[in-house]
Amino acid sequence: MQIKCIIIDDEPLAVEKLSIYISKIPWLKQEASFNNAIDALNYLKTEDIDLIFLDIQMDEFSGIQFLVSLKAPPKIIITSAYAQYAIQGYEFDVTDYLLKPFGFERFIVATDKVFNQLVVTKTIKRNYIFIKSGYTMERVIIDDILYIEGMQEYLQIVTVKNKLMTLQTFSNMESLLPLNNFLRVHKSFIVAIDKIDKIERNIIKIKDKCIPIGVSYKERFDKLLVDLQRAPK
């Protein structure tokens, strides 16, 4: 997942620091930076952004005024040398407040909060993915997927309702599915862990399908098995 962000700060070195820090986080992507809030407001009219790093003390148009004029605010992390705006920040439901000077460790704490908030809201909102099958896009409810089988360049997605073929790689498919319930068990199989009916030696049974466990995937699967024999959390 990529989180798109912009920086608003009237001090060039403050912008530079954030740019350096952002470039170190793989899931963060800096789309733009602004030395004033008005330009940023105009930018946001057309662009969709997940996160804003916002300085408060700026000439003409302050960060607080900016927050007031935002209609559908994305996640906000305030960066300021002034501690006294923290209370006001809470009123705008900002995710975190970075007091200048701050270092990389503190920056990570703030961005991790944003990551968690966005990932949680995204999984609540979306319980499906769209899969391209031939010339059509089909909606597949993630919870319906039993397993995925590789067939040469194609993947066959088997759900409780149907089967569909899509031209995709395994690694791409894995990135679309929630990690906590989908596991690669073989070079040509991904299984939905909560749909497994039986495990016999190196064979997983889901409905009537027998899925082999690959040698190089065995260790990870065995670790999971140990976890699955414990009481559910």
Place this chain on the structure above:
Amino acid sequence: MYNVNIHYFTYSIVFISSIIAWGITGGLFRFFVDWLNKDKIQLQLSRQNLQSELALLRTQLNPHFLFNSLHNIDTLILVNPEKASGSLIELSDLMRYTLYEADTDFIELSKETDYIKKYIHLQELRLSNKELILFKVNGNTDSIKVAPMLFMSFIENAFKHITDKEADAGISILFNITDQQINFEVTNVFDATKKTVKDETTGIGLENVKRRLELIYPKSHKLEISIKDNRYKAALTIER
């Protein structure tokens, strides 16, 4: 016998009256001593009040300037370590000056202008427009003493209230030193329609400086504040 009695009588009168006279003189003396002491204590008290008032009025290094500068220097450590080192040393020079050296009634003007120069350098770290500030000292600053951090109040105000940071020479700071006077002038671009949000303490700062000037240079200064052609100007003349 009769004579003796008279003599005796006169002597005793003289004696008694001299005791009374001494008593009165002593009382008066005591009264004067007390009165003088009281006056002295009062003088000391008012001087102490004045001292602490002056200390309060003296500009300290603004904490937000300090923290923003440290933030910028921290970035420089990553991108330009040499410049970071230079800036850090300038910042510690400023701190030492405000904490220790400026804690005096009068200080060399050359030290003040040196402080201003370093302050401007650090402010420039915060700016994208490196042509914003014009700083000039005309004349000889040698052997002139001034009240510390007096000019800085006006310079800080200029940074606070400037409305266009992209303008070349948007802030100008000029010293003109003659045999009789120190002429100091600071101006900044000021468009009243673009009120800045940073000036929450407007007025208080200026009132403080005015009070300081009255206390230190009661009859030997002239301060003129004006707004003309979108420029805010503070002109201060001090008789040497």
